Amino acid sequence: MKIFPAIDIYEGSAVRLFKGDYNKKTVYGNPLIVAADFVACGATAIHVVDLEGALLGDTPNFDLIVEIKKQSGLFIEVGGGVRDEKTIAKYLNAGIDRVILGTAAVNDKELFKNAVKAYGNKIAVGIDVKDGFVAIKGWTEKSERTLSDFCAEVVAAGVKTVICTDISKDGAMVGTNAKMYKELSAKFPINFIASGGVSSSDDIKALRDLGLYGSIIGKAYYTGAIDLKKAIEIAK
DSSP states (O other): EEHHHHHETTEEEEEETTTEEOOOEEEEEOHHHHHHEEEEEEEOOOEEHHHHHHHHHSOHHHHHHHHHHHHHHEEEEESOOOSSSSHHHHHHHHEEEEEEEEHHHHHOOHHHHHHHHHHHGGGGEEEETTTTEEEEEETTTTEEEHHHHHHHHHHHTTTTTEEEEEEETTTOOOOHHHHHHHHHHHHOOSEEEEEEEOHHHHHHHHHHHTTEEEEEOOOOHTSSSOOOOHHHHHOO
């Protein structure tokens, strides 16, 4: 299993939200310094989210994200505010390895299908789950699509990688939703990346034993609850 330590960016700083609430965020400093520590811990990839972009549908932290790629040299996947083909091309042409479609994958089927057709494995889908339904627009709205139905759509479109987040677990440090990932893995032939609530070595072991493709570590890294170097070794 691959570990994706996370950098969520808001106004140029690395931050963490509590259960997706923009009014409950903690600031952790310079994303470039954080990324350098990821490298030192042995990470091979970073999960980056432009939180402002997710709200506004734009790329206010684009230059900073590209700089993270340049300085770290790691595999970088980016989500947040990617809602048109121009933005996808902008990131990929700048050297970003994979672009994550969230709101756009739900609301714009034509863009979604065309992006997967044009860019293949460089497109991933972020499925954020709230009460069994897919949330959009920086988790501020709940769509009418169920998690299962949307996963079926994603498979049909040819997507290979899905980042699935249980919003109720995110930033809460209460453990991950292993049951949900087990059910999804059994039902859909996708590389799932678990996100939300990973807060201990036991969580890493549980997800690894499910045979998941990857796991995101967010708040647990920033608070010191998880030793990233150790987590990477456990995941292997």
